[in-house]
Amino acid sequence: MAQKRKNNVNRQIASVHLTSKIGQTVVAILGVTFGVSMYIFMNSFMNGVNKAQDDLAFSNLSHIRIDNENEKNDYNPVQDVFSLGTVFNIRNKKDIQSETDIKNTHQVMAILKAQPEVKDITSQVNFSVFFRNGSKKINGSISGVEPNNENRMFGSAGKVIAGSWDDLNYMKSGLIIGRILADNLGVKLNDNVNVLTPDGVSKNFSVIGIIETSVKEIDKSRAYINISTAQQLLGKNFDYSTGILVNLYDRDKTTGVVNKTQNSVKYNMETWQEANQQLVAASQLRNIIASAVSLAILLVAGFGIYNIMNMTINEKIREIAILKAMGFSGGDVLTIFLTQATAIGLLGVFSGLILGISISSAVNQVPFKVAGLTTLPIHYQWIDFVSAVIFGILTTLLAGYFPARKASKIDPVIIIRG
């Protein structure tokens, strides 16, 4: 009980100090408010930008891609016959064509489907073709896809602007074509397009859909067909594919999945981080900028509080001496001023959170119609709010601590005697 009452009197003195110079207190609180709100806004904005960019990138990029690299052939049959050290020379050596494809697609897919981290998986058969319409001939590529799995991974159905993605499931001679490619070929929905493979196979497809992704390069050159048609076109069996695409629940866990399955999969496994290092670098750099700017603002707020606390203590130096003469200890004085700093910090952090969310939602309304965006992107993450609270309170406590310690060390005799 006694302890509690003593704390109350320290708190009472602190609150009188805070309210008697309300203007100063408000300025100190506003410093923290701006620091915290900018921290929230900067980080939410950067997260929004990162997320928008990732969404764009992952609209045609899987988390893990499995394919068969065209390996260099080092096999030398001469060494099998003659002993080591024999001098020989082969002129104009010819290597046999090494396999660039996945022969046991379903086995590999089964291994990955068994991993709990894996969310979606699909296989593709990709190859270069000529698209022909009459005398018009355009170089491009065909993606043979599993329509349902492809849609689940990349939301392809939502990008179809004419026709229907689902028709790919049962219309084996149907093709969904990129918008610019369709324009260039001069074909419309339900028109026919002739496809010529590198091996000389030619087949007519009817346009059952036109797709518009946000990536111009794809719209200009790609068409989608059912994977079984693609396998037929190349003269391969149903277990053939050129690549397997895997999406995880958490795309940051790619390395773990690769390490676990690499031995049984035996093909080249590439994570999105390896394939798109510029993406990772850009988002990390943006995060560093956001943190640096907002921490600088908090630092300035901290110096503001330090100044105001120092001024308060210089003004109240006689009162501090009196309190000490009455029997308040250095610890009590420290408590009184740290209580003030904490109150400033809490109020500043609280109003900063509200202001931060307000600024962010206002910015989120600003129109910005580029690359699939409609407004400036904002994405809230609870970790930003937690660190804003921690940094805000830490800054005020640090800024309050040094003046408070100075106050606690005031020698009352020197002050009272003048």
Added chain:
Amino acid sequence: MTTTNTNALEVKNVVKYFHDPSTFQVLKGVSFDVKKGEFLSLVGKSGSGKSTLLYILSTMDTDYEGSLIVNGNLLTGQTQNQLSIFRNEHIGFVFQFHYLLPEFSALENVMLPAKKLGKLSFEEIEHKAYESLRLLDLEEQALKGANKLSGGQQQRVAIARALINSPSIIMGDEPTGNLDSKNSMAVQDIFRNLAHEFGQTIICVTHDNDFAQRTDRTIEMTDGLILSH
């Protein structure tokens, strides 16, 4: 041992130096006892060391040689924290300049040391504070801000504040130095009353010879030594 029962305060061979700007011996070995319930004045010219001695007695100044015993407790060598707790409970202080907290009312100023001590409930403290204020004829001013009071009123509030924890010793550094003669007389009467009726020990530094003559005993200091007591 019997002396500790009747002596409120014992000072033994206290020596004090000032080091700034150059080393200078202010107190050159001061020893005396003060009995309980005694009203004592410390007089002497400026620079005689009387105020310096008072601040050592008040436990606020710990940078001295010799020993200080209050109510049988050896205070020399205790930590600042121990001393502030002791000061809060056993010593009341009245300064020449009234030194109230200007943002608090007279009543709150008086209540502060008791709240710090934390031995009574809020209601008890408030009741006691009103009693102290009534004793000093300040009941009407209780709820006024400290900075709205006249000089004499402020000094009396400061005395009420010194009384709130019923300290065994009340010390004053020129407590009437800033008061007119009427207020000065009133304060002196209060002190004498406290000493003789409530058994509280009063030690006051003063320049005022009339004040000194009305006390029970006067210690006169000169050049860091006690001239007479």
